[in-house]
Amino acid sequence: MTDAAALIRKCVLCGFCNATCPTYLLTGDELDGPRGRIWLMKDMLAAPETPPSPRVLRHLDRCLTCLSCTTTCPSGVDYAQLIDQARAHAEPSRPWAERLARRALTGLLSRRRLFRAALHVGRLARPLSPLLPARLQSLLAMVPAHIPPAGAAERTNPPAPANPTGRVILHLGCVGPALRPSIDDAALRLLTRHGLQIIVTRDAGCCGALHQHLGQANVAATRAAATLAQWRSHGPVDAILTTTSGCSSVMKHWADPLADKVRDISEFIATLPTLSPTIPPGTAVAWHNPCSLQHGQRVFSARELLVQAGFTLHDVAEPHLCCGSAGTYALLQPELSGQLKVRKHTHIAATGARILASSNVGCLTQLTSPDWQAVHVVELLDWASGGPCPLVK
Secondary structure: OOOHHHHHHOOOOOOHHHHHOHHHHHHOOHHHOHHHHHHHHHHHHHOOOOOOOHHHHHHHHOOOOOOHHHHHOOOOOOHHHHHHHHHHHHHHHOOHHHHHHHHHHHHHHOOHHHHHHHHHHHHHHHHHHHHOOHHHHHHHHOOOOOOOOOOHHHHOOOOOOOOOOEEEEEEOOOHHHHHOHHHHHHHHHHHHHOOEEEEEEOOOOOOOHHHHHOOOHHHHHHHHHHHHHHHHOOOOOOEEEEOOHHHHHHHOOOOOHHHHHEEEHHHHHOOOOOOOOOOOOOOEEEEOOOHHHHOOOOOOHHHHHHHHOOOEEEEOOOOOOOOOOOOOHHHHOHHHHHHHHHHHHHHHHHHOOOEEEEOOHHHHHHOOEOOEEEEEHHHHHHHHOOOOOOOOO
16 A cells, blocks of 8 residues: 555646545635645644544544546545545544434445345334434435345356356445345346346355445455455456446446456446347437446446437536445435535436436436436446336336
């Protein structure tokens, strides 16, 4: 891991990053922008024996890790690595009750079956919401009205074709299969249509991305090692795929040769032969490219795939700004997350489209609305090439 001081020295304090930082845009506070946070990190890491103050923690916690700043930065500052190091340094200094709550949150979200059970409990508890503290009310508000059962990808392995065109791993994560199993099921159908042999690593569990962004570096490293071991046990593959761009954004940066094979599902599909569309062209779709794709991975292939499939794409205004989901951010920073959500919803509504496409389950959850249907890009590609329609009538 690069020394933090070397990362900080690359920053020339130009402030270009503030122009594209969502939290600076909302608060106007210099310390809520990347440049201000780098100042705080520099002071904190220069005095490692001194616990960071609540003020420092507050501004570090307000960072979405959307990485819009890295796209803007003319000096190539690796802000992702810098903020991860700063949070890992600060985590042991938090009050024990706060650390316990954060550990409980990642423990819940990173265990698929436990998380699914918690969703059912939350749905039943929603009528009690007015009697609960504000933080719990905001948590219950995020619980979907319908909790889907485990999908096909979580239950069975697809049969290998007689003459496969390739061999890939489809990595099932933790939150995605519990909230939207239809996404991985659509990926299975789409990849099968391309003649691929698919290995579903449903037992690999959480990759550790949630823990990494909350400063739980040791747990993140353990999760990453377990995931890599699970992948390696299946032998050589052409690619390791995930339908959750927040996961692939982290997994691609692991210091392991297998990380070079990690691809977002849209990134990989773009390398395959184009399938003939089977639906009438012209269906209007608003496109939201997640931060983890456009900033974290610099991947833009999903939009072109939808155009090739016959959809009419409408770009959402301020496409570089985060929707406010950002992993656990919507749970831990509901006020700022809510403001970004309203801003993004306004821009989506302005497109007039009744379908919103994205490629990260967190974004889809954040951007759900009665005015449109939020679906994963792979669900639309599956539908366009012969799969079931993902739209609820």
